[in-house]
Amino acid sequence: MTDVLKIENLHVAVEGKPILKGVNLTIKRGEIHALMGPNGSGKSTLGFAIMGHPNYEITAGSIHLNDQDVLEMAVDERARAGLFLALQRPVSIPGVRLADFLRHATTNVRNPDRKEGEELIPMREFRKEIKDKMNHLSMDMEFARRYVNDGFSGGEMKRAEILQLAMLQPKFAILDETDSGLDADAVRLASQSIADIGGENMGLLIITHHDKLLEHNPPQFAHVMLGGKIVETGTVKLAQELHTDGYDRIRKAYPEAAAAELEMNEEEVSPAV
Amino acid sequence: MSASTVTEVEGFSPAAFDRLIESRNEPAWLQELRQSAFDTFQSMSLPSRKEEEWMRTDIRMFHLDKFAVPEQVKPEVELPLGVLRQGVDVGGSIVSYNGHTVESNLSEELRQQGVIFGSIAEVLEQRPELLEKYLLTKAVDPHFDKFSSLHAAFFTGGQVLYVPKNTVVKQPLHALSVLGPGGVDLGHTLVIVEEGAEVTMLNETASLDNKAPGMHCGAIELIQHPNSHLRYINLQNWGQGVWHFAHQKAIVERDSTLYWTIGALGSRLSKVNQHVALVGEGAYCEVNGVMFTEGKQHLSYHTLQHHEAPSCRSNFLYKTALQDHSRTVWRGMIKVDNAAQKTDGYQRNDNLILTEHARADSIPGLEIEADDVRCTHGATTGKIDEEQIFYAQTRGFTRKEAMRAIVIGFFQQVFDRIPLESVRDALGNAIASRVREYE
Numbered sequence: 001m002t003d004v005l006k007i008e009n010l011h012v013a014v015e016g017k018p019i020l021k022g023v024n025l026t027i028k029r030g031e032i033h034a035l036m037g038p039n040g041s042g043k044s045t046l047g048f049a050i051m052g053h054p055n056y057e058i059t060a061g062s063i064h065l066n067d068q069d070v071l072e073m074a075v076d077e078r079a080r081a082g083l084f085l086a087l088q089r090p091v092s093i094p095g096v097r098l099a100d101f102l103r104h105a106t107t108n109v110r111n112p113d114r115k116e117g118e119e120l121i122p123m124r125e126f127r128k129e130i131k132d133k134m135n136h137l138s139m140d141m142e143f144a145r146r147y148v149n150d151g152f153s154g155g156e157m158k159r160a161e162i163l164q165l166a167m168l169q170p171k172f173a174i175l176d177e178t179d180s181g182l183d184a185d186a187v188r189l190a191s192q193s194i195a196d197i198g199g200e201n202m203g204l205l206i207i208t209h210h211d212k213l214l215e216h217n218p219p220q221f222a223h224v225m226l227g228g229k230i231v232e233t234g235t236v237k238l239a240q241e242l243h244t245d246g247y248d249r250i251r252k253a254y255p256e257a258a259a260a261e262l263e264m265n266e267e268e269v270s271p272a273v
Numbered sequence: 274m275s276a277s278t279v280t281e282v283e284g285f286s287p288a289a290f291d292r293l294i295e296s297r298n299e300p301a302w303l304q305e306l307r308q309s310a311f312d313t314f315q316s317m318s319l320p321s322r323k324e325e326e327w328m329r330t331d332i333r334m335f336h337l338d339k340f341a342v343p344e345q346v347k348p349e350v351e352l353p354l355g356v357l358r359q360g361v362d363v364g365g366s367i368v369s370y371n372g373h374t375v376e377s378n379l380s381e382e383l384r385q386q387g388v389i390f391g392s393i394a395e396v397l398e399q400r401p402e403l404l405e406k407y408l409l410t411k412a413v414d415p416h417f418d419k420f421s422s423l424h425a426a427f428f429t430g431g432q433v434l435y436v437p438k439n440t441v442v443k444q445p446l447h448a449l450s451v452l453g454p455g456g457v458d459l460g461h462t463l464v465i466v467e468e469g470a471e472v473t474m475l476n477e478t479a480s481l482d483n484k485a486p487g488m489h490c491g492a493i494e495l496i497q498h499p500n501s502h503l504r505y506i507n508l509q510n511w512g513q514g515v516w517h518f519a520h521q522k523a524i525v526e527r528d529s530t531l532y533w534t535i536g537a538l539g540s541r542l543s544k545v546n547q548h549v550a551l552v553g554e555g556a557y558c559e560v561n562g563v564m565f566t567e568g569k570q571h572l573s574y575h576t577l578q579h580h581e582a583p584s585c586r587s588n589f590l591y592k593t594a595l596q597d598h599s600r601t602v603w604r605g606m607i608k609v610d611n612a613a614q615k616t617d618g619y620q621r622n623d624n625l626i627l628t629e630h631a632r633a634d635s636i637p638g639l640e641i642e643a644d645d646v647r648c649t650h651g652a653t654t655g656k657i658d659e660e661q662i663f664y665a666q667t668r669g670f671t672r673k674e675a676m677r678a679i680v681i682g683f684f685q686q687v688f689d690r691i692p693l694e695s696v697r698d699a700l701g702n703a704i705a706s707r708v709r710e711y712e
Contacts, residue, residue: 095684
């Protein structure tokens with residue numbers, strides 16, 4: 001049976017302020033979905049809510065991975081169940097080498113029932129695997145010896161996220177602007193990499209402003225988020241249209257959502273006025 | 274010892290002092306040293322919080338009269354081996370229990386090279402002139418305060434390491450001091466490294482019972498002659514009922530290097546003065562401090578890097594993690610004399626506060642009289658970033674595993690500077706086992 005990630009009527013608030021106002025989205029494993037929308041429309045919020053960030057309060061709705069209630073699970077349980085979020089701004093953990101971090105992560109995700117303190121996957125086995133993956137991604141082994149995201153350039157952080165995606169092989173991955181901060185060549189490489197590491201075996205939710213990331217990962221579905229809701233779903237053509245023409249048509253077609261967007265962004269905008 | 278001398282003798286009274294002198298057949302110079310220190314001890318009261326050095330360290334609950342000069346007793350249980358020598362091929366080892374040496378050995382090879390490693394009493398017999406020259410004369414001042422004078426007047430156990438000229442000792446030497454419940458340790462460590470010599474010493478402490486009261490009032494003296502190289506590793510792992518007072522001083526001569534690692538994990542309360550004097554041109558000293566406190570522990574470290582000669586470098590890095598209601602005080606001073614041009618001094622203290630009620634005070638300081646110097650210092654205090662925890666959790670780490678990784682990562686910068694695997698492991702394991710899951 002194909003794995004399914006199902007989000008229904010999801011409402012999410014941050015510090016009491018509603019951000020998502022009823023999101024419905026179903027992703028089957030093997031599908032690629034593009035999530036587009038103007039800044040502040042709630043795209044990243046959806047990613048954090050799926051993964052269980054403590055600051056994102058679920059006020060209504062549900063998320064299910066097959067028949068498992070995701071909202072009942074701790075963040076790490078979600079990761080072990082096969083969910084992955086590539087962060088738009090990955091966090092640095094000074095003093096923790098990327099290779100050690102990933103060995104621990106890979107062990108936990110592959111052995112979801114592992115208890116703390118139990119053996120990690122053997123070093124030799126792990127080293128061989130990460131070396132292969134890094135070669136494949138044209139990454140130098142030296143990179144794995146650096147501390148997690150510590151002093152990484154924007155591009156290096158994104159590549160480190162892709163490496164982690166490649167090692168963890170989740171069922172579903174949310175890639176939150178994994179292309180931002182990259183130049184055109186780097187985006188092409190990232191796009192190629194995601195396709196190479198078996199993106200086709202995952203359900204992908206690609207949050208992006210650009211169409212380049214979608215080049216090697218053509219979505220079956222493109223969704224537009226506005227004012228905390230998915231207002232339109234189409235094909236890859238919709239993604240291309242939005243990339244070329246922007247969101248004016250969408251705002252006109254969905255005046256209620258556009259008004260909500262305006263209201264949501266007011267606080268951020270007003271100081272500059 | 275005859276039955277009549279076993280009668281109750283009060284703590285550190287004149288009677289106790291007389292008895293100590295009588296029971297030890299020591300040379301006149303040492304008796305005089307003890308007597309002069311005892312006079313100072315009697316003339317001083319315990320420090321109070323009115324004094325600058327003790328403002329943040331409250332010892333009103335410390336009652337000296339509850340402790341006494343330790344008797345030589347046989348430990349009733351097998352003593353631990355110590356964690357620093359795990360997997361290490363040591364050239365010699367000394368174990369003491371309640372301030373008396375119970376085991377002392379040195380490899381024949383090192384003995385033949387002229388290396389001396391033994392208890393103070395042993396070395397007093399073999400090489401009294403060495404002790405007369407160096408013991409409490411060059412480095413630690415017996416008259417500095419109540420505790421240094423108490424130590425100098427009453428010290429019993431301890432160890433001496435002497436490395437002759439141009440001798441390179443490859444195998445580390447290991448010393449372990451253990452306290453039994455209610456025990457007192459007044460141990461002294463004296464290390465003398467002659468010109469061109471090189472050695473590593475592992476020195477650690479432990480208690481049989483982590484909760485039992487105890488007292489340690491000790492001193493460490495490291496004497497380095499020109500172009501000598503010393504790695505000194507000091508792991509303070511007393512039980513959490515132990516009062517720990519110590520004066521530690523290194524004298525580093527021309528072109529010498531000192532790598533001094535301090536792991537401070539134990540004790541109920543610590544007040545340690547760590548002092549490095551760079552007295553010869555081109556000397557270098559690196560200090561790595563790792564502290565992890567919990568419960569109601571209070572650890573106070575006062576460090577002084579004193580540049581007395583030109584073109585010396587000093588580099589002090591202390592990293593501290595705190596949990597529960599524990600508290601640390603780190604007061605660091607770089608002092609540069611007028612003569613010490615071209616000094617390069619650095620000191621840093623980073624604190625990671627793991628729970629709401631822990632508190633770390635960092636007071637870096639500079640006192641510079643030369644004009645052509647470079648001195649930098651810094652201190653940071655912060656909490657674990659929840660975003661770091663979330664990030665690690667999204668990769669399958671439990672919250673506790675994430676915290677442990679983050680805390681160990683915090684110390685990694687110090688570990689990166691420690692080349693001995695057994696030391697990194699001992700500190701790493703101790704830290705990992707302490708980290709809990711915090712809200």
